[in-house]
Amino acid sequence: MLPRRNGPHTAIVSLDHLHAMLDGIMPTVELYPASGLSLTADYWVALLPELDLEHVDLGVDAALLGLAHRSGEAARDRLRDGDHDDDDLPVLLRLWLAYETGTVDQLLQSAARLHDWEYAGTG
Amino acid sequence: MDLAPERLEIYERLLDAYIGQGLLAEPDGGEQSLPIPLCEECRYCADCWPPRTPRPDNPLAKGASLPWVGAQFASHRVVVVAMNQANAGGPLMQFDVSRGMREKVGEGRRSTGGSSFGDAVARYVASVVRSMGGQSQQPLPEPDELAAAWDACAVVEAVKCSPASPPGADRHRSTPTPGMWSRCPPFLLPKEFEILAPRAVIALGRTVAFQALFELPGVERTTPVPGSMTALRYVLSIGGRQLPMFVPYHPGYHRWRWSLRALRDNLELHPIFAEVCPEQANARSSAAPETIE
Numbered sequence: 001m002l003p004r005r006n007g008p009h010t011a012i013v014s015l016d017h018l019h020a021m022l023d024g025i026m027p028t029v030e031l032y033p034a035s036g037l038s039l040t041a042d043y044w045v046a047l048l049p050e051l052d053l054e055h056v057d058l059g060v061d062a063a064l065l066g067l068a069h070r071s072g073e074a075a076r077d078r079l080r081d082g083d084h085d086d087d088d089l090p091v092l093l094r095l096w097l098a099y100e101t102g103t104v105d106q107l108l109q110s111a112a113r114l115h116d117w118e119y120a121g122t123g
Numbered sequence: 124m125d126l127a128p129e130r131l132e133i134y135e136r137l138l139d140a141y142i143g144q145g146l147l148a149e150p151d152g153g154e155q156s157l158p159i160p161l162c163e164e165c166r167y168c169a170d171c172w173p174p175r176t177p178r179p180d181n182p183l184a185k186g187a188s189l190p191w192v193g194a195q196f197a198s199h200r201v202v203v204v205a206m207n208q209a210n211a212g213g214p215l216m217q218f219d220v221s222r223g224m225r226e227k228v229g230e231g232r233r234s235t236g237g238s239s240f241g242d243a244v245a246r247y248v249a250s251v252v253r254s255m256g257g258q259s260q261q262p263l264p265e266p267d268e269l270a271a272a273w274d275a276c277a278v279v280e281a282v283k284c285s286p287a288s289p290p291g292a293d294r295h296r297s298t299p300t301p302g303m304w305s306r307c308p309p310f311l312l313p314k315e316f317e318i319l320a321p322r323a324v325i326a327l328g329r330t331v332a333f334q335a336l337f338e339l340p341g342v343e344r345t346t347p348v349p350g351s352m353t354a355l356r357y358v359l360s361i362g363g364r365q366l367p368m369f370v371p372y373h374p375g376y377h378r379w380r381w382s383l384r385a386l387r388d389n390l391e392l393h394p395i396f397a398e399v400c401p402e403q404a405n406a407r408s409s410a411a412p413e414t415i416e
Contacts, residue, residue, distance in 0.1 A: 076131075082128070097218065102147070103214065
């Protein structure tokens with residue numbers, strides 16, 4: 001097979017590789033029911049450890065949206081005050097920019113993981 | 124040195140500019156600004172998007188990307204003029220791609236998912252940064268220096284959107300319409316240049332993009348500086364301030380390393396230290412011992 005002329009020198013990044021590039025700037029969002037006992041009859045907690053920020057609300061979506069609503073200002077304050085580790089800076093900047101450009105809810109949603117619970121298998 | 128406050132301020136000004144140009148719009152009663160779909164709501168969309176021009180499928184890909192601004196940009200101010208991502212967009216696309224490439228070159232990788240863009244940009248910028256500091260182009264930069272090059276630069280998109288690739292295409296290349304080439308650079312680049320206040324400009328590829336730079340209001344091409352066929356060099360005058368501009372091959376062109384070699388040779392022969400750091404150059408020359416003949 002002949003080598004493709006632009007094979008190793010293309011300037012184009014595929015979307016699959018783009019997802020891999022987000023390593024290191026994705027925040028961590030932990031979701032868990034407040035009592036830790038029931039996934040269905042409880043308040044939900046959404047926790048953003050990078051900002052020491054949590055929001056408690058009646059459902060998963062509400063908890064995430066509340067967290068998203070408060071995260072922009074909190075990230076900006078940390079950046080302005082220099083109140084952060086250097087390692088956290090990319091995450092904080094990414095969070096703040098996502099808030100300012102209306103994409104923070106998608107960011108937190110894709111970063112959210114059920115905390116301390118194991119998903120049951122279907123088999 | 125932590126340049127986070129300067130970086131934050133630059134991004135705040137860029138966000139204000141994007142809101143001012145209507146690229147980020149505040150919904151009624153909302154606090155957050157949302158990106159507008161350029162192919163539907165940009166003020167020039169009728170000129171740029173003729174009927175039957177394929178639109179991107181992904182709604183997130185329809186918004187303008189903010190420039191990448193590296194962590195140490197405020198102390199170097201090298202601005203790279205590039206293109207939008209083919210079939211991808213959104214306010215943080217350039218940030219995510221550039222930051223990802225910075226990490227990969229720092230790990231010593233020469234390509235990211237088959238793309239040599241990150242490596243090429245880092246090497247172009249590293250050459251210019253060395254020349255700004257009065258340093259030699261040898262030895263070749265190590266991965267740490269290449270990652271630092273991404274920190275030292277900002278990447279702006281001369282054109283903010285382009286038609287989607289045909290379905291089933293195995294390669295996706297950004298191919299703006301003539302309307303995009305003529306409308307987009309004067310729409311946003313002058314404001315971005317004003318905010319970024321570059322000390323040196325690297326325009327990737329001899330496309331219409333770099334020609335468009337010369338046509339921006341307040342920008343003049345004053346003197347061509349001896350360059351080479353593979354790495355052109357000019358002096359730009361922006362608002363009365365002169366700065367060097369380099370036009371190497373686009374990293375998507377398989378001979379970009381020819382261009383890199385020519386750029387290094389050119390900077391070794393004609394360093395830009397005195398052009399971009401006149402105070403330091405004067406201090407260095409006055410501190411140098413006088414030679415006795």
